[in-house]
Amino acid sequence: MTTYTLPSTVHSDIEIRKSRFLGIVMPVESRDAAMHQLQALREQHPGAAHVCWALLAGGQSGMSDDGEPSGTAGRPILEVLRHHELDGVLGAVVRYYGGIKLGAGGLVRAYTDAIALALKDAVRIERIARSDLIVALEYADEARVRRWIEQMHYELAEACHGEAVRLVVRLPSDRLADARDELLTLTDGRALLR
Structure with a gap:
């Protein structure tokens, strides 16, 4: 509804x-x-x-x-x-x-x-229900993923840089499954998603 x-x-x-x-x-x-x-x-x-x-x-x-x-x-x-x-x-x-x-x-x-x-x-x-998707990825994939976030008009809620890059992406809940698939394709399966 x-x-x-x-x-x-x-x-x-x-x-x-x-x-x-x-x-x-x-x-x-x-x-x-x-x-x-x-x-x-x-x-x-x-x-x-x-x-x-x-x-x-x-x-x-x-x-x-x-x-x-x-x-x-x-x-x-x-x-x-x-x-x-x-x-x-x-x-x-x-x-x-x-x-x-x-x-x-x-x-x-x-x-x-x-x-x-x-x-x-x-x-x-x-009113659109939103969810957070936590993405752990290699530094080499960060720029590509950030461009994708901008192009999709999602919100980058948080970014942490350590041994790997950890991004929290806020997006419409009904786009969660598609976003997971797109991120795995974008990073050739290297992204870890939660």
């Missing part, structure tokens, strides 16, 4: 019956990064009644109603993120309470709308 992420944070700001809902959707790499961003949001909005959120980040998901009635905030945010096929994102809504109760249905609509509005014109980019 293809998933998408965002290149940058998107926002919305809506008012519903005197309550203000600030929708924020931002790219994050992990649950830890998301928790750090939530803490920053709480510090930026000390007067907010609630900071509700949902997270989808490479199998690390979660959500919180942050004091709102159960199922009225975190779940609706999560459903909007899933509807947009997002991963590697944190969706949060900061609510400033306006004194008028909205009821469960009103809250679900408000939290859904705040995130959906933030994502309305958002640019999505395809």
Whole structure:
């Protein structure tokens, strides 16, 4: 299944019956990064009644109603993120309470709308799973392999020089098997791959 992420944070700001809902959707790499961003949001909005959120980040998901009635905030945010096929994102809504109760249905609509509005014109980019391929090779093969890395638009994540050259190549996971074959061909079978 293809998933998408965002290149940058998107926002919305809506008012519903005197309550203000600030929708924020931002790219994050992990649950830890998301928790750090939530803490920053709480510090930026000390007067907010609630900071509700949902997270989808490479199998690390979660959500919180942050004091709102159960199922009225975190779940609706999560459903909007899933509807947009997002991963590697944190969706949060900061609510400033306006004194008028909205009821469960009103809250679900408000939290859904705040995130959906933030994502309305958002640019999505395809999220590609990446793997690291560790290559040990002779010095004589290094220049040829480095050229291949550039031509294939892979990332050289690390290079160590000792008795042999050790390269860590970051590439799309679905290219791993082909890359192994290409490297063995390129080095006449001399490369050691992990």
